[in-house]
Amino acid sequence: MAGIDTPAGYTRLQRMSTGAEADLYQAWDERAGRRVALKLFHRFVRGRAEESAFAAHVAASVGLGVTAAIVPVRSGGITTTGRPWLALDLIDGRTLDDVLRDRPPSPAEALHHAIVLADALTRAHSMRPQMVHGRIRPEVVLIGASGEPMLTGFTAPLGRTTPAPRDDVTALGALLFRVLTGDDWPGDIDRADRIISAWPGLSRLFDEVLTPVPAVDSMAGFAVRLRQVWHASGAMIPLPAAPGREITPTSPVVLPATPPAYVWKRRIAATTLVAALPVAVGAVLLYGKLTDSWRLTMPPTGIAGIVESGH
Numbered sequence: 001m002a003g004i005d006t007p008a009g010y011t012r013l014q015r016m017s018t019g020a021e022a023d024l025y026q027a028w029d030e031r032a033g034r035r036v037a038l039k040l041f042h043r044f045v046r047g048r049a050e051e052s053a054f055a056a057h058v059a060a061s062v063g064l065g066v067t068a069a070i071v072p073v074r075s076g077g078i079t080t081t082g083r084p085w086l087a088l089d090l091i092d093g094r095t096l097d098d099v100l101r102d103r104p105p106s107p108a109e110a111l112h113h114a115i116v117l118a119d120a121l122t123r124a125h126s127m128r129p130q131m132v133h134g135r136i137r138p139e140v141v142l143i144g145a146s147g148e149p150m151l152t153g154f155t156a157p158l159g160r161t162t163p164a165p166r167d168d169v170t171a172l173g174a175l176l177f178r179v180l181t182g183d184d185w186p187g188d189i190d191r192a193d194r195i196i197s198a199w200p201g202l203s204r205l206f207d208e209v210l211t212p213v214p215a216v217d218s219m220a221g222f223a224v225r226l227r228q229v230w231h232a233s234g235a236m237i238p239l240p241a242a243p244g245r246e247i248t249p250t251s252p253v254v255l256p257a258t259p260p261a262y263v264w265k266r267r268i269a270a271t272t273l274v275a276a277l278p279v280a281v282g283a284v285l286l287y288g289k290l291t292d293s294w295r296l297t298m299p300p301t302g303i304a305g306i307v308e309s310g311h
Contacts, residue, residue: 044082053157069120071152097138110179118223134163136171166217173209200232
């Protein structure tokens with residue numbers, strides 16, 4: 001595709017989507033001999049400090065490639081004119097946004113997906129440098145051919161305020177609520193309570209997470225609480241093994257009924273909570289004639305299980 005400022009070694013570009021932060025192309029990786037998803041950011045790097053921060057982001061993104069529920073980043077860098085880029089696996093699947101319009105997941109599937117993503121984000125939050133997603137929503141969750149969710153689109157450090165891990169907790173909770181009820185929080189409260197009442201402890205968990213000052217503010221803690229809800233319900237769909245040293249209950253967990261105070265708290269919160277995901281659009285400034293001087297790539301031994309799209 002002529003006229004596009006692209007990194008060396010990537011050809012046959014076909015635009016897949018355009019976003020506020022970047023354009024996404026299907027491209028041919030001449031070095032690896034395969035098709036990839038090439039993400040070209042709109043904003044050019046501004047100064048050595050931002051270039052260094054993006055290099056660290058690429059290194060951490062490549063390191064997350066071992067996490068099954070995160071779309072692998074294979075390499076990244078800066079073009080000769082200073083445009084940041086990432087090369088990711090091309091996944092055969094659909095966005096959760098598309099799935100919700102077609103056939104929404106069952107409540108059990110929705111909770112299963114949330115636990116899988118919470119486990120993956122727990123790992124991302126524990127990395128150094130810490131990887132916080134910053135904008136979890138249906139269009140950045142891919143449902144692969146196997147039916148399992150994968151997360152993509154981590155916030156790049158390009159003139160943006162760094163999000164906090166607790167922001168991901170609130171965003172994932174809000175996403176789960178939307179998938180379960182079809183509405184954004186708090187939605188139709190009476191209808192939502194009827195839908196989630198089959199999951200002991202889930203209403204209380206939503207009330208603790210979807211507030212301006214959440215009581216559950218770590219992804220590891222959120223993952224544990226989601227597992228407690230799952231086991232208390234007696235759901236039969238297998239869960240992935242709990243990460244780290246977490247102990248998975250072998251028998252149903254008995255959780256206290258949600259006290260009426262939580263329902264009223266949510267009704268009050270509904271009138272005050274403002275969910276805003278500000279998007280800062282930086283001016284596009286040309287940063288000299290940078291060379292494509294660094295390129296961070298996952299070692300060949302770490303590249304496995306690549307699923308490529310046919311479109």
